[in-house]
Amino acid sequence: DSGVTQTPKHLITATGQRVTLRCSPRSGDLSVYWYQQSLDQGLQFLIQYYNGEERAKGNILERFSAQQFPDLHSELNLSSLELGDSALYFCASSVGSLEETQYFGPGTRLLVL
Amino acid sequence: AQTVTQSQPEMSVQEAETVTLSCTYDTSESDYYLFWYKQPPSRQMILVIRQEAYKQQNATENRFSVNFQKAAKSFSLKISDSQLGDAAMYFCAYLGNQFYFGTGTSLTVIP
Numbered sequence: 001d002s003g004v005t006q007t008p009k010h011l012i013t014a015t016g017q018r019v020t021l022r023c024s025p026r027s028g029d030l031s032v033y034w035y036q037q038s039l040d041q042g043l044q045f046l047i048q049y050y051n052g053e054e055r056a057k058g059n060i061l062e063r064f065s066a067q068q069f070p071d072l073h074s075e076l077n078l079s080s081l082e083l084g085d086s087a088l089y090f091c092a093s094s095v096g097s098l099e100e101t102q103y104f105g106p107g108t109r110l111l112v113l
Numbered sequence: 114a115q116t117v118t119q120s121q122p123e124m125s126v127q128e129a130e131t132v133t134l135s136c137t138y139d140t141s142e143s144d145y146y147l148f149w150y151k152q153p154p155s156r157q158m159i160l161v162i163r164q165e166a167y168k169q170q171n172a173t174e175n176r177f178s179v180n181f182q183k184a185a186k187s188f189s190l191k192i193s194d195s196q197l198g199d200a201a202m203y204f205c206a207y208l209g210n211q212f213y214f215g216t217g218t219s220l221t222v223i224p
Contacts, residue, residue: 043204045213104159
């Protein structure tokens, strides 16, 4: 158990809908990262937040947005969902920077029908 | 653009033997980090080992070690005394200005 929690574990929704994925980092970690793992794109870094501020951005679509709240939990919002958004979404946390050891949550499996 | 290539989609090793997983990357950056992550059937990502590019000494973590060849842009992972629990997908990752992952190598450990 990494100490990072993600909810929900599974999510099934329809195209065009909007969903919110939630992540709670390990105690003491200030950074939260979001990743997408899909069959055709592999594992991709989406975005990093550090202590409430966006720190680094990867291949995150404009339909996706994230935020980190004062209690350091983070939410990833996916809107106007498409079939290709079906993937495993990981959240990870670390004390600070991207190069530090990141602890991954168990992931949220999203299926868009 | 930086890319990470894992040329072995699948590998197998006999229990207690040694196996080496390959990874090459392309970059024009001089400062970066390299990682190997393990993803077992549970799908959770676990950091195996990391290497700072400025360090010449190869990183080691118990049975796991890397062969980092900066000039050749190569970063292979050696697993010694393979155990059944090592069976997983292994991802090589590069972190410079961006974070990139390879496509993974599926490792089977044969009892």
